[in-house]
Amino acid sequence: MHVLLCEDDDLIACGIVAGLQAQGLTVDRVATAGAARALLQAAHFDVMVLDLGLPDEDGLALLGALRKQGEVLPVLVLTARDTVTDRVAGLEAGADDYLLKPFDLRELCARLHTLLRRVAGRAVNAIEHGPLRYDPSTRQAWLAGQPIDLSRREQALLQALLHSRGRVLSSDQLKDSVYGFTDEVESNALNVHIHHLRRKLGNDIVQTVRGLGYRLGQVQP
Numbered sequence: 272m273h274v275l276l277c278e279d280d281d282l283i284a285c286g287i288v289a290g291l292q293a294q295g296l297t298v299d300r301v302a303t304a305g306a307a308r309a310l311l312q313a314a315h316f317d318v319m320v321l322d323l324g325l326p327d328e329d330g331l332a333l334l335g336a337l338r339k340q341g342e343v344l345p346v347l348v349l350t351a352r353d354t355v356t357d358r359v360a361g362l363e364a365g366a367d368d369y370l371l372k373p374f375d376l377r378e379l380c381a382r383l384h385t386l387l388r389r390v391a392g393r394a395v396n397a398i399e400h401g402p403l404r405y406d407p408s409t410r411q412a413w414l415a416g417q418p419i420d421l422s423r424r425e426q427a428l429l430q431a432l433l434h435s436r437g438r439v440l441s442s443d444q445l446k447d448s449v450y451g452f453t454d455e456v457e458s459n460a461l462n463v464h465i466h467h468l469r470r471k472l473g474n475d476i477v478q479t480v481r482g483l484g485y486r487l488g489q490v491q492p
Contacts, residue, residue, distance in 0.1 A: 272387060272407065272430060273448050275316040276300040277307045277333075278349070279326050283372075287320070290376035295410045295423050296383070299452045304328035311337075315447035316344060317434075318383050323350040323361070331364045338365035345386040349374070384408045391434055398433045401490035403472060405429060412472075419471055424449050424464050432477065432487040441484040 274291060278284040279302040288298045299314070301307050304325050310316075323330030334346060348366040350357070361369050367389075368382050384396055384407055391398075397406040402415040407430055412419040421429065431440065431448035440448075442461055449464065450456050465477050465485065475488040 272317045272383065272427070273297045273315065273451075274299070274383065275307065275310060275319045275344075277302075277304070277319065277325065277330070278322040279303065279324070280322070283322075287376070287379070291380060291383075294376075294380045295426055296380070297427055297449065297451050302326070304330070304333040307333065308337075310452060311342070311344070314452050315444055317448070318386055319344050319346045320379070320383070321346050321348050321366075323348060323352060331360060334361075334366060335364045345390055347379075347382060347386060349379070381408065387434065398430075400433060400436070400487065403476070405433060414472055421471065422464075422467070425468050425471070428461075428464050428468060429472075429476075432485070436487050439480045439483045439486045445485060 274296050276284060276287055276298055278287065278300065284300050284302070288300055291298050299310060299316075301310055302325075304327050307319075307321075321330050321334060325333070330348065330350070334348070337344070337346075345367045346365065347368040347370060348361045349370050349372065350361070351372045353371050358369050367386055370379060370382060387407070388396055396408040397404055404413045405411070410426055412421050412426070412429065427449045428445060431445055446456060446461055449461070469477055478486050478488040480486060
């Protein structure tokens with residue numbers, strides 16, 4: 272899962288980034304609404320965590336503008352504004368969830384997984400694909416009932432493919448899901464992760480679509 276965190280408090284932001292990365296998530300952090308707009312134009316994200324008290328623009332104004340532009344990215348509002356009026360305003364502006372400060376990082380992570388689960392139309396976190404079963408919330412994969420050890424990058428790659436079942440993802444789209452915007456990525460890094468995923472889960476798990484990219488392989492009968 273690739274998370275865009277928009278939080279201007281450095282201490283809070285560092286804690287969130289460290290906590291979410293420890294749970295296997297890829298996180299890019301910005302401190303202003305303007306920077307959030309720019310990054311949304313430059314990279315793909317699965318979910319956005321949005322503080323409302325930003326220095327250059329109120330978070331609700333940013334959220335409302337994004338929704339008017341047709342942005343459908345799930346957004347979790349993270350704020351100290353705790354009145355019912357504030358919560359209602361956030362939801363009416365287009366927020367998908369609302370979490371009050373102070374908060375527990377475990378709850379934040381669980382809510383982000385729930386948002387993606389809703390977007391995918393699933394009732395449970397675990398995703399099944401033939402003999403493969405993967406639970407993003409616990410970061411555990413099983414193949415034919417046997418646990419499979421995957422690295423954080425391999426998990427992010429697998430999750431991106433599972434969430435986009437049936438669709439072809441370009442190399443750039445997969446890189447956006449696996450790496451942060453500021454990560455230094457070697458030219459063959461994505462191919463290496465795909466190779467490792469195929470070695471652990473079978474050659475058919477990732478299908479190469481020549482000239483276009485990659486997609487989740489079909490379940491073999």
